[in-house]
Structure formats: structure tokens, C-alpha cells
Amino acid sequence: MNYSTSEENYIKSIYHLRGDHQLVTTNELAAELKTRPASVTDMLKKLKAKKLLIYERYQGFKLSPEGKKVALGIIRRHRLWEYFLSVKLQFSWDEVHEVAEELEHVTSKKLIDKLDEYLGFPQYDPHGDPIPDQQGKIHAVKQVVLSEWPLMELAEVSGVTDQRSDMLDILKHQNISIGTKLEVKKRFSFDNSVEIKTKNSPAFIISEQVAKNIWVKKPGT
């Protein structure tokens, strides 16, 4: 019922590599964890003995249902702390992960559920990744800022970070709102502005600042 920091890091990495569907390989996990394949094999045996892993030697491995539950618990803690650091302590987007990597291993259930409540049950961490609930269920779907969405792939607008009126002004002017489907036609490296095309209007350009404030996701998800 209680796992070491090291065990938790292995479980989390396995989940991040393949969820609980396909098989993961020893070398792959060793690379992910910056450790050696022999060390991975050692840990695989231990996690299998604890029934967190489905594993036969030389055959690859994946999380058991129990292992997946544990993984989602760790991810819940990680992402709640990232949200806390970002929203309450004003950490920037790229500083939160490292600290959350440590905080996630403090396992008090009460701590995490109270933190969740205190934060207002946030749906997404600062990188747009969904936060699992108490039961480990993920309701939302990963979202990405428009400035990082790949070219020529249909996206659906799912949120806006900065909701001050001058930001919403721009969106209104360009007829963008939650649910709008669009494609990024071109990204200009000079100023990182992007050319956007929606269904019923000619293509237009928005600045990087604006593109960074718009969350998008795969349509329909």
C-alpha cells in the first residue's frame, strides 16, 4: 500500500510511456529514468512481486490495473502541486515541474484532498495536462496552447488563460470562442506570430502573446 520514492518514479514513468495499454521495453524505461537496464530489471521484479506490473522476462511489461491506480495517484499529486506553485506561489510555467517532482512523494491522502479543495478542484495543471480526481478518474483531455499546436492539424479552442477584457476584445474581433475549430496555417519565426484559418472566414494572423493565451485540444475530445 505504500511505495518508495524510487518505486513511484518507475511506476509514473511506465504510465507516461504507454499508459496501461502497450508493452514498455527495459531499455526505453532505463533511458526515461536515466538509469541502467540492469537496474530496471531489478525493479521490474520487485514491482511484479507487488502486483503492480504485468511482466514476463524478455517479454516487456505494462502496469496492472492496481499499478495504473497507483500511477494516477502520483500524477494527481504532481499536477495539483504544479497548480499550487503556479497559481498561489507565482512560480513560472517552467519552474513548477522540478519542485513538484519532490512534493508528489508526500503521500498523505488528507493533504492532497484538502489541497485539491483549497485550489478549487482545478481541471488542468499549468502545462494543460488534466488532473485526475480522488478516484483517479481523468475527466478532461489534454489541452495545449495555440502557440505550440502543430501546423495543419484541426484544433478546437478549449480555454483562455488571461481573461482580461482587452484579451477578450481580440477574440471577439476575430470571432474566436470556446468550441471554435481552427487550423494553424503558418508560424512566422521572426515574431512567432501564427496564421489561423477558421471555417467561415479568410485566414488572419495573431501575435505570439495572443496565441500563448489560447488553449486548444483535439476536436470532439
Added chain:
Amino acid sequence: MNYSTSEENYIKSIYHLRGDHQLVTTNELAAELKTRPASVTDMLKKLKAKKLLIYERYQGFKLSPEGKKVALGIIRRHRLWEYFLSVKLQFSWDEVHEVAEELEHVTSKKLIDKLDEYLGFPQYDPHGDPIPDQQGKIHAVKQVVLSEWPLMELAEVSGVTDQRSDMLDILKHQNISIGTKLEVKKRFSFDNSVEIKTKNSPAFIISEQVAKNIWVKKPGT
């Protein structure tokens, strides 16, 4: 510059036993840490090698100046987290310590200084123990709730937890304010009410609820 959880727990316990003044004994520290004397001796050698400890075998030991600095850093983290748990997450008085025991080992300086700022630079943890500042300096002095102050020992009122007007009403009525010196004459086990005596007034009784809301300290400190 970076110490393991185990090393940190040893350092903190040494500080709690004797500050950095008198010598601590091996058995004493083993009892405090619920470990064996042999394990303590092993760790003493390691901490001495790291110059955190002044120690000659069979002679007892105490923290070096560097060791004291490290101890105060850990205590700062511990007490700030206790304050956070109590004030922000609504943990009760007696639940905070156990969780803080884990959180204290997350050592990001930025995390702790931002947390301190976010909390409004609190002076005391939920048990009345003073919180060291960024430099490890302790400005305040330990305070205790009046309901736990020993009988017949002079106390000075240093604060009030619940500051709603009906509470302040009582204090005004009994002529108690910050700085008032008083003694607890008797504690009635039936309802934990306490008989109080101040300088220029006859003794009077206050309820446990009120006594729990009044912080006191050694006069003059």
C-alpha cells in the same frame, strides 16, 4: 550542501534536544529517533565528517555552527508547512506535525521563501513555536496557550487566536490585553476552566474556550 532525509532528521533532533549548547548523548538521541545506539554512532561519524557536528568518541556531541544553521533551515521549513496546513488547509492543531515531518525535506529554497511570503511571513507555527527567517534567525520567543501554562508561574499575554468581537469583549471585561501579566492559580478538571490572578484585581475564572484562545509567554522575553 545537500543532506539526506535521514541526516536531516538526526540534525533536527540534536537541535531539539539541546540547541547547540550542551552535549547530547548517544542513547538519548537513539531514544528520540526510535533507533538503536549503534545506528546513531554510525550517523555521528558521517555528520562529523561533514563538519556538522562536534564529536569525539565516548565524549558526547553537539551541533557545529554550520550544523545549527542546517537545523534552523529544517525547522523553518517544518513550521512554515505546519502554518500552511493549519491556516490554509484547515488541518487541526494535532494533525499538522506528521505531514510537516515529510514536507520539511523538500529543500527548494525558492519554494520555502515564496511560501513564507504567501503566508504573510508568519511568526509562529500552530503550536506557538517561533518560525526562523530566511537567515535562520528566530525573532520571536515560544508562546503557549493559556490553557496549557503551568500553575503558579508568571505569564505575559502575547496574543489572541480568535479575534472576533465577542472574544475581545471578554478580554476587555476582565481587563486582559497584550502585555498583561498573570498567574494561573487553579485548573478545574471538571470543565478545564482556570482561575486567573492579575496584579490589581481579585482572582477570576475563565472558561477553557477562552483560555485556549490566549497566547502567553515568559514575561519580558
Added chain:
DNA sequence: AAAAATATTTAGGTAAATCTAAAAAAAATA
């Protein structure tokens, strides 16, 4: 289907933090 290349596991070791049992030093007592 061999041979070669690659991936994985096993064998054997190390460092940290713990333990028990035995030895040695210090303190208390007779």
C-alpha cells in the same frame, strides 16, 4: 537457417541506513 547485432537478464559489487551481538570505555557502586 546461420551469423551478427541488439536487448535483456544474471552475477557479483557498492553505498546508505538500518539492525544484533560482542567488545571496549566510562561511570557508578561497593
Added chain:
DNA sequence: TATTTTTTTTAGATTTACCTAAATATTTTT
């Protein structure tokens, strides 16, 4: 002061999480 008791240290194991080097299994290439 000699003996006994208590405290502390040393010696030698154990567990966890790593490692390197060698062995073995699997996959790819010829």
C-alpha cells in the same frame, strides 16, 4: 580501589537502489 553496571563503539549482517561486466535470449540481417 576494585567490581559491577551502564554507555558507547565496533564487527558483521541485511535491505534498497544503484552499478559494471558477462551471460543469455531475441531480433535482424545476410
